[in-house]
Amino acid sequence: MVINDKIEKALAVLPDKPGVYLMRDGTGRVLYVGKAKNLNNRVHSYFRASGRHSAKVVALTSHVDDLETILTDSEIEALILECNLIKKYRPRYNIMLKDDKTYPYLKVTLQDEFPRMFITRRVLRDGARYYGPYPDVGALRSTMRLLRALFPIRQCRSMNVDRPCLQYHIKRCPAPCAGKISKADYAELVRSICLVMDGKTQELRRILKEKMQAASEAYAFEEAARYRDQLKDLARLDESQKAVLEGGDMDVVGYASDDYNVCLQIFFVRGGKLVGRKDFMMPNGGDGEGEVVSAFLKQYYSNEDVFLPKEVLLPERPDAEETALLTQWLTERAGRKVALLTPQRGDKAKLLQLACDNAHKLIEEKERKGSLQLESDEDAAEDLQRAIGAAKPLARMDCFDISHNQGSETVASMVVFRYGAPSKKDYRRYKLQSTEGKPDDFKSMQEVVYRRYKDYEDLPDLIIIDGGKGQLSSSLKVIRGLGLDTQVIGLAKREEEIFLEGQKESILLDKASPALHVIQHIRDEAHRFAITYHRKRLRRHNLVSILDQIEGIGPKRRQALWKAFPTLEGMRAASEEELAAVDGMTAPLARKLYEFFRGDVVQKTDLLGGRG
Helix, strand or coil: CCCHHHHHHHHCCCCCCEEEEEECCCCEEEEEEEEECCHHHHHHHHCCCCCCCCHHHHHHHHHCCCCEEEEECCCCHHHHHHHHHHHHHHHCCCCCCCCCCCCCEEEEEECCCCEEEECCCCCCCCCCEEEECCCCCCHHHHHHHHHHHCCCCCCCCCCCCCCCHHHCCCCCCCCCCCCCHHHHHHHHHHHHHHHHEEEEEEHHHHHHHHHHHHHHHHCCCCHHCCCCCHHHHHHHHHHHCCCCCCCEEEEEEEECCCCEEEEEEEEEECEEEEEEEEEEEECCCCCCHHHHHHHHHHHHHHHCCCCCCCCCCCCCCCCCHHHHHHHHHHHHHHCCEEEEEECCCHHHHHHHHHHHHHHHHHHHHHHHHHCCCCHHHHHHHHHHHHHHHHCCCCCCEEEEEEEEECCCEEEEEEEEEEECCCCCCEEEEECCCCCCCCCCCCHHHHHHHHHHCCCCCCCCEEEEECCCCCHHHHHHHHHCCCCCCEEEEEEECCCEEEECCCCCCCHHHCCCCCCCCCHHHHHHHHHHHHHHHHHHHHHHHHHHHCCCCCCCHHHHHHHHHHHCCHHHHHHCCCCCHHHHCCCCCCHHHHHHHHHHHCCCCCHHHHHCCCCC
């Protein structure tokens, strides 16, 4: 195992204290974040020659160029810091959970004076109560309809109205907006909804029976009948939420894996009833089941919006020391005891096995669809690095494309991929001047690469020129003239040929290779971005050209019209009065423009803004 000077120096001063360690590559990117009770012992273990290291550890240490450590006062602080740093850096060699779906939640806005209830897929820290997630949105909608029939609360977003809406008159809303219900009575309706969603229907049933009895004794038979109907509807709702355990709130974590992937499926049991589930997928990096479960617990429950139950059932617990540490952390977060259990018999064991069976079934379904064989963005970038013989990882790739209409409105785009994925905040577009009116793609490409790299800012690891040998050659004259040694390749569209500097023969990538997928993706993004900008410029040009045909409309009035009506369609649809109201316009001129737009001069192609 090769250890450089920086790593040797870092290893020599490691303390025998708890803390967090970060492993970085040659570009400074964080590859792995870990915690340790004893930093000296733990970090040294990675760099000892041993045939027992997993393939993942061997691959990790082969890329490590530098080490960084952060001391903490305790191991529990190290665990919390590790969770935060993993969230921040998303290191490649850490176990990273990927939520397989965005499931819906039922949201009750308890932070409002008169709360409302609706379905959402976003969980925010806003004081509301969220129930779910639910894998079946249809079933959730049915539940919500039944709850609204049982306990009608407002559905409108705004309370700023003068009188009740139709929902009040058809008895689907008590109209708190118009003061038709007291705050206390409305709060009772909301509390009943929360009791149902918390699985506490027995308590709610007792309350409704008492109210029905009291109404009956007071000869309020209509009110008593309403409570009777609510009890019947509540019984129907109970039937749809069958109890799976005797009381209690718990999360049940199922585990399954194959040669390529790992699936974790978590069942949510609230009040003894199974109310939802959620799936997480990740590549199989050769980690043990206990290690994966530990990573899951730390990443999933570090989210402050996630409910912490009294028990978490696990298919396999981490080692005893890690389990004790996780139990302490979860207990401190919840403010009460949280137990990590692996039941061996009884109903809990059966439910745990059901979660594992569901996880296994999900992997089988994904494999049949072929969706788990796709490489990650980073793997695709590594595959491209090998294919073109790049000396270092392709952490950043810039790709350029040119777009014009017979030399008119010539523009260029630059899109950026970081570690194989689009980085849209780095995208740039250019209005080119050197070739306006005379199409010359070679000169256009030279202009854009010069403007991009003349200041040596944030240089990429690979430059991709959308074009063949000619485009590549003309671009290289500028790039090398600027003194840059960055690798540059050309990409011909016809057969997806890759041209390398100084080589006559092109490279043809395998059609199933991840490298081809990532290079097609970045090329298509560059083309899309260039075409979009070109069409925008062309529409603006057409608007100016059409207004030039009308006597009396000069640059100032044209600019004022353009400001008032950003599109030609909007200007054409405007009335005479609206046109006359534009700064600098007169009534006769507005009339002339109005009639002009209704003549035969403006063709459909003008309205479409041309084609790029």
